[in-house]
Amino acid sequence: MLRMFSTINGQVERVEKPESGSWLCLSEPTDAELASVASETGIDLADLRAPLDDEERSRVDVEDDYTMIIVDIPTVEERGGRDWYETIPLSIIVTETLIVTVCMQDTPVLHPFMEGTIRGFNTFMRSRFILQILYRNATMYLRYLRIIDRESDKLELKLRHSMHNREIMMLMELSKTLVYFTTSLKSNEIVMEKLTTLQRIKQYQDDEDLLDDVITENKQAIEMANIYSGVLANMTDAFASIVSNNMNNVMRIFTIISITLSVPTLIFSMYGMNFQEGMLGMPFTDKPWGFALVVLLSVVLSALVTWFLTRSRNFR
Structure with a gap:
C-alpha cells in the first residue's frame, strides 16, 4: 500500500502526487508500487526492497542522492489465539525533497503521524521526522515491555498452581521475545549514535534535545529488556528446581x-x-x-x- 502525506497549513493531509516536502509511506508494498516509487524518487529498487527482508540488520547507508536508515521496530503477531511480539525492519529513506518509509507491515508506529496527532510534526522537517519516528519506536518498545512484564506476572501465578506444558511454552516464548527486543534495541542504539555524527541531514534547533531524548528512551528500553530477561531466566530456573523437587x-x-x-x-x-x-x-x-x-x-x-x-x- 502506497500512501502519500504532506503538511498543509499545519495539518497533515493525504495527497495524490508526491511534491517537495512530502512523505511517502509504503506498507506491504507491491512490486508495482516499489517500481513506481523507485522511478519517481531515484532510489535504488534494491534499497526499497531491503526492509522487506525480516532478517535485515539495522544500519545507516549514505548514497549519492539519498540516505537510508534501517531500524528494528516491535510488532504483534497472533499465534495460537494469543499475541506474541517480535521485531521487523523499518526503512527511512531521505532524499533532497522527500522522505520515504518502507515496512513489510502496516505498523502502528507510523499511525499517529498519518493521523496528525504527533506534536510538532511536519513532513518537510525531515531530520525531525526521523527522530520523532525513532522516539515513537522507543516508546512502543517500552509499552510492549510493560505488557510482557504483566504477562509474566500472570504466568507466574499460573505456574504456582499448575505446571503444564502450555505454561512452560509461554514462558519460553516470552524469553525469546525479550532476546529479540534486546538485540534490536542495541542495534538501534548503534544507528542513533551514528546519526549524531551524520552531516548529510539538515539539523534543526530542537533536534539535538530530541535526539538526546530518543537515545535516553532507547537506553531505558534496553535496561528494561535486560531486567525482564533476568527475571524470566530466574523464574525459569526456579520453576525447573520446583519441578525437579516435585x-x-x-x-x-x-x-x-x-x-x-x-x-x-x-x-x-x-x-x-x-x-x-x-x-x-x-x-x-x-x-x-x-x-x-x-x-x-x-x-x-x-x-x-x-x-x-x-x-x-x-x-x-
Whole structure:
C-alpha cells in the first residue's frame, strides 16, 4: 500500500502526487508500487526492497542522492489465539525533497503521524521526522515491555498452581521475545549514535534535545529488556528446581511404597511354596491359625519398615 502525506497549513493531509516536502509511506508494498516509487524518487529498487527482508540488520547507508536508515521496530503477531511480539525492519529513506518509509507491515508506529496527532510534526522537517519516528519506536518498545512484564506476572501465578506444558511454552516464548527486543534495541542504539555524527541531514534547533531524548528512551528500553530477561531466566530456573523437587518427592513416595510392599511379597512368596502341613523349617505350618499369624506378622513388619523409611534422612 502506497500512501502519500504532506503538511498543509499545519495539518497533515493525504495527497495524490508526491511534491517537495512530502512523505511517502509504503506498507506491504507491491512490486508495482516499489517500481513506481523507485522511478519517481531515484532510489535504488534494491534499497526499497531491503526492509522487506525480516532478517535485515539495522544500519545507516549514505548514497549519492539519498540516505537510508534501517531500524528494528516491535510488532504483534497472533499465534495460537494469543499475541506474541517480535521485531521487523523499518526503512527511512531521505532524499533532497522527500522522505520515504518502507515496512513489510502496516505498523502502528507510523499511525499517529498519518493521523496528525504527533506534536510538532511536519513532513518537510525531515531530520525531525526521523527522530520523532525513532522516539515513537522507543516508546512502543517500552509499552510492549510493560505488557510482557504483566504477562509474566500472570504466568507466574499460573505456574504456582499448575505446571503444564502450555505454561512452560509461554514462558519460553516470552524469553525469546525479550532476546529479540534486546538485540534490536542495541542495534538501534548503534544507528542513533551514528546519526549524531551524520552531516548529510539538515539539523534543526530542537533536534539535538530530541535526539538526546530518543537515545535516553532507547537506553531505558534496553535496561528494561535486560531486567525482564533476568527475571524470566530466574523464574525459569526456579520453576525447573520446583519441578525437579516435585519429581524427587514423587519418586520418594514410590520408593517407600515399593520397599514396603516387598516385605509381605517376600514372606508370602516363601510361604506360598512351602505352606504345607508338616513342612520342616517353616514356622506355624502345623498350626490352624498359622496363616493368619503370618499375615499379621507381614503387616507389622511392613508398618515397621514404613515407619523407618519415613524417618530416615535418605528419604526426607
